[in-house]
Amino acid sequence: MTRIALRTQVTCVAxxxxxxxxxxxxxxxxxxxxxxxxxxxxxxHGETPRQAAAALAHRYPAAAxxxxxxxxxxxxxxxxxxxxxxxxxxxxxxxxxxxPDPDPGATLPPPGRITPAxxxxxxxxxxxxxxxxxxxxxxIRAVLHLLRRGAAPATPxxxxxxxxxxxTASARCAAARSCLHRSLATTLLCRAHGTWxxxxxxxxxxxxxxxxxxxVDGEPIGEPAHERGYTTIISVPPLSRDRRRGPEGPPxxxx
Numbered sequence: 001m002t003r004i005a006l007r008t009q010v011t012c013v014a015x016x017x018x019x020x021x022x023x024x025x026x027x028x029x030x031x032x033x034x035x036x037x038x039x040x041x042x043x044x045h046g047e048t049p050r051q052a053a054a055a056l057a058h059r060y061p062a063a064a065x066x067x068x069x070x071x072x073x074x075x076x077x078x079x080x081x082x083x084x085x086x087x088x089x090x091x092x093x094x095x096x097x098x099x100p101d102p103d104p105g106a107t108l109p110p111p112g113r114i115t116p117a118x119x120x121x122x123x124x125x126x127x128x129x130x131x132x133x134x135x136x137x138x139x140i141r142a143v144l145h146l147l148r149r150g151a152a153p154a155t156p157x158x159x160x161x162x163x164x165x166x167x168t169a170s171a172r173c174a175a176a177r178s179c180l181h182r183s184l185a186t187t188l189l190c191r192a193h194g195t196w197x198x199x200x201x202x203x204x205x206x207x208x209x210x211x212x213x214x215x216v217d218g219e220p221i222g223e224p225a226h227e228r229g230y231t232t233i234i235s236v237p238p239l240s241r242d243r244r245r246g247p248e249g250p251p252x253x254x255x
Contacts, residue, residue, distance in 0.1 A: 003046050004043040004044060004075075004084065005044070005084070005085040006021070006044070006084060007023075007082070007084065007085045008085070009025045010022065010023055010083050011203055011233045012203050012208075013137055013201055013203075013210055013233065013234070018031065018033045018034050018036060018037035019031075019037040019040065019210065020032070020136070020137060021083055022233075023081075023083065029138075030081065030083075031136075032074075035056065035070060036074050038055070038056060038059060039052050039053075039056060039070065039071050041208060042055050043071075043075075044205070044208040045207060045208055049068070049071045049072070049075065050068070052071050053067040053068040053070070053071045054067070056070060056071065114165045114169065118165050119165065119168070119169045120169075121165075121189065121192055122162075122165040122166050122168070122170065122189055123169045125186075125188040125189040125192060126166060126169065126170035126172065126173050126181070128185075128188055129173075129181055129184035129185035129188055130172070130181060132184050133180045133184055137201075137234065140184070141234065144187065144199060144236040145236065147187075147188070147191050147196075148191070148196045148236060148238060149239065151190075151191055151194055151195055151196035151238060151239070152195050152238070153195065153196060153197075153216075153237075153238040154190045154195035154196055154197040154216060154238070155195075155216065156216045156217075156219070156221060158193070158195050159186065159190060159197040159214055159216050159221045159222075160221050160222055162186045162189040162190045162193070162197075163182070163186045163221060163222045164222075165189060166182060166185045166186050166189055167182065170185065173185050179211050179212045179213065180201070180212040183199055183200075183212040183213050183214050184199070184212075186214050187199045187236075190214075195238075196237075196238040196239075197214040197216055197221065197238070198215045198216065198218075198235055198236065198237040198238070199212075199214055199235065199236045200212065200213050200214070200215055200232050200234065200235045200236075201213075201233055201234045201235075202230035202232040202233050202234075203230060203231060204229050204230045209230075210230075213230075215235075
């Protein structure tokens with residue numbers, strides 16, 4: 001069977017509820033729940049619908065027939081919305097042993113302790129970032145575009161210190177698969193100190209995965225080597241010096 005693939009204009013963004021599929025041409029997006037996200041991950045790894053159904057039945061104990069129905073329903077919906085790529089004339093060989101996407105959990109923080117006041121501020125930023133991480137991508141973008149006004153570009157040291165404070169003060173931000181929450185909390189903590197890093201989300205295909213992180217001058221901060229193969233889809237960099245001085249025009253900066 002031909003390997004399942006998304007159209008080139010369709011990108012994936014991870015959320016705490018599952019995954020968002022964004023059609024960049026139409027501007028429309030669809031939220032997948034955890035079941036749909038699991039199925040799509042297996043299909044994009046090169047597995048057949050039958051293999052994806054078996055994985056679903058193993059993950060959530062259920063009848064094989066019900067799991068197969070869920071897979072068929074997802075594929076039918078993706079086709080109706082024209083999110084799947086047309087089958088190639090010569091399909092590529094499937095990945096023989098697709099490995100699961102490693103958890104992009106927090107890396108070891110840099111040495112040093114944070115002050116009690118900084119810890120409290122980091123906890124507050126993590127609390128504010130929690131509902132923001134559950135929002136839709138366009139809402140996150142709108143909020144970050146507003147918050148970055150008046151902030152100076154963050155240095156690598158400032159960004160690393162903010163990330164260290166966040167993962168030290170908040171177990172939730174330090175947990176695996178909390179990259180969106182962690183990156184937003186780091187960005188908010190930088191903003192609380194008058195600076196702004198570049199907030200990014202991106203995807204990769206081999207192995208398939210989505211990730212969110214902070215960067216300075218294009219360099220990811222605090223990310224391990226195996227988490228540096230993502231193609232940036234969304235970024236909210238700091239405003240230039242001239243734009244910080246005057247009224248901000250239409251949102252820009254990587255969108």
